[in-house]
Amino acid sequence: MTYGEARRIILKQGWKPNPEVTTNFRSTVVKAIFDRGYTEVSDCSGTGEAPCRYEFVNQNGDLLYVVTAGRNSLLRNWWIGKKAL
Template structure:
């Protein structure tokens, strides 16, 4: 499932984007994804499969981390947009030390 579909499902289930606090200029290499409407992107690997991490939070304070693989390609770069696909999601419950995972 690509990132827009995964995000739509998360938002429909009550999760909200949880953008990290960033120092000015620290996320220049993430700017394309942020500008595309995904400020919750936390970080991306610079090599390999292009893994990226996106953070969400629910009303109870639980955090969900969605990991994607693949590159984001903007339509402004010529052609159609291409989105990374979801690979793994993990939830850390508020106040809990452990985590549960959901690979939906």
């Protein structure tokens, strides 16, 4: 599944881009993704499969982390964590 497909499902489920995400604007790849409207992007690796990490938050304050990899930004992994106090 591509990130775009996964993102549509995530947003339909009530998750929102995390407004407190720390975005690595030093990366030109991250900046390009952010400029396309994916404000939830946190960082991308410049090596290997070039994984990227995205963060969402729900109304309870839970965080959803999504990792993609490869040129087609395929969904690689995800997990839910609690927001730090």
